[in-house]
Amino acid sequence: MKDKVLDALKQVFYPGKTHSVVNEGIIEDVEIQGSKVVVKIKTAEKNQGVTDMLKRSIPAALKRLEGIEDVELEIEKVVEEKEKVSNIRYIIATTSGKGGVGKSTVSVNLAVSLAKLGFKTGLLDADIYGPNIPTMMGIDGVPVQIDREHKDKILPTEKYGVKIISIGNMIPKDAAVIWRGSLIHSAIKQFMEDVSWGDLDFLVVDLPPGTGDAQLTLAQEAKVSGGIIVITPQHVAMSDAMKANDFFNKLKIPVLGVIENMSYFICPHCGKRSDIFSHGGGKKFAAESSLPFLGEIPIDLEIREGGDTGKPIVTSNPDSPVSKAFEDAARNIVEKVKLLNS
Ligand SMILES: Nc1ncnc2c1ncn2[C@@H]1O[C@H](COP(=O)(O)OP(=O)(O)O)[C@@H](O)[C@H]1O
Numbered sequence: 554m555k556d557k558v559l560d561a562l563k564q565v566f567y568p569g570k571t572h573s574v575v576n577e578g579i580i581e582d583v584e585i586q587g588s589k590v591v592v593k594i595k596t597a598e599k600n601q602g603v604t605d606m607l608k609r610s611i612p613a614a615l616k617r618l619e620g621i622e623d624v625e626l627e628i629e630k631v632v633e634e635k636e637k638v639s640n641i642r643y644i645i646a647t648t649s650g651k652g653g654v655g656k657s658t659v660s661v662n663l664a665v666s667l668a669k670l671g672f673k674t675g676l677l678d679a680d681i682y683g684p685n686i687p688t689m690m691g692i693d694g695v696p697v698q699i700d701r702e703h704k705d706k707i708l709p710t711e712k713y714g715v716k717i718i719s720i721g722n723m724i725p726k727d728a729a730v731i732w733r734g735s736l737i738h739s740a741i742k743q744f745m746e747d748v749s750w751g752d753l754d755f756l757v758v759d760l761p762p763g764t765g766d767a768q769l770t771l772a773q774e775a776k777v778s779g780g781i782i783v784i785t786p787q788h789v790a791m792s793d794a795m796k797a798n799d800f801f802n803k804l805k806i807p808v809l810g811v812i813e814n815m816s817y818f819i820c821p822h823c824g825k826r827s828d829i830f831s832h833g834g835g836k837k838f839a840a841e842s843s844l845p846f847l848g849e850i851p852i853d854l855e856i857r858e859g860g861d862t863g864k865p866i867v868t869s870n871p872d873s874p875v876s877k878a879f880e881d882a883a884r885n886i887v888e889k890v891k892l893l894n895s
């Protein structure tokens with residue numbers, strides 16, 4: 554009997570198609586219960602008209618069979634999920650009130666530290682004004698790859714265990730400075746959607762310095778789950794830190810905390826520590842703004858050299874005090890992100 558039912562179903566056209574409901578693959582099961590047949594259907598069809606037609610055509614066809622008096626359709630609607638090529642747990646963004654405080658250096662070394670801690674990590678260079686992450690990660694000039702499985706997507710370049718994409722490589726040089734906010738907005742939006750990040754625990758986003766429109770749209774589009782403020786201990790940098798804090802607040806992005814960069818100096822000869830700038834300003838600012846203090850990074854020749862040669866210090870000299878400082882900051886960040894998003 555079941556075979557007869559299936560044969561009969563092979564004669565029922567799928568509405569709007571030139572093949573049967575069986576060929577369409579929607580028939581899950583057929584169950585004969587005496588003179589009654591139960592047809593189980595699984596479909597992702599969104600057009601209600603098609604489903605309505607099936608509700609008429611299938612029973613009509615089966616009732617014509619000898620021995621069948623009753624036909625019941627069990628229709629299970631499945632929601633077709635759009636394939637997601639990026640699955641990012643936490644997006645964290647670094648910003649600073651102004652350029653030159655070491656925001657990119659910190660982003661790079663944090664990203665590599667996170668990867669070393671075992672997290673799947675990505676790094677997005679969103680600093681359209683000074684895209685220097687490719688240089689710092691040693692991937693300058695490496696052509697962007699297309700994701701073969703998803704032909705319209707871009708594959709990040711992997712280095713030191715981190716997946717890297719730089720927006721600077723995608724837009725014409727010098728164009729960024731004259732771009733209007735709305736243009737940047739749509740470019741970034743598209744950009745965020747067109748990268749195959751895969752599964753990531755952390756995506757570190759290096760935002761442009763400052764707190765203008767471009768920065769706002771960037772942070773908005775990136776759907777940042779936590780912000781990090783990078784400052785230097787000089788006095789002038791403090792008001793910039795406040796601006797950066799206001800910036801995240803305006804966007805309702807929780808601030809994970811403050812990192813003080815170029816905080817102190819360890820003499821490479823005698824190992825003596827000296828506070829070149831009045832060290833501790835970051836801690837003070839954090840306390841005054843009720844923000845967590847995430848760590849302090851010394852000023853160190855090797856950090857600069859690592860940036861210039863594309864070998865971040867946390868990989869080239871992982872046991873140095875500087876690398877430990879970055880690793881401590883990374884651990885603090887992990888803790889804060891989890892706390893804020895639990
Ligand atoms: N802690 C540090 N010690 C020594 N040099 C540093 C340190 N942090 C940053 N630098 C150097 O300072 C310069 C500016 O850093 P960068 O990360 O490009 O700043 P930003 O991204 O804020 O503009 C770079 O040459 C970098 O190598």
Ligand SMILES: [Mg+2]
Nearest residue numbers: 656657680683
């Ligand atoms: Mg930078």
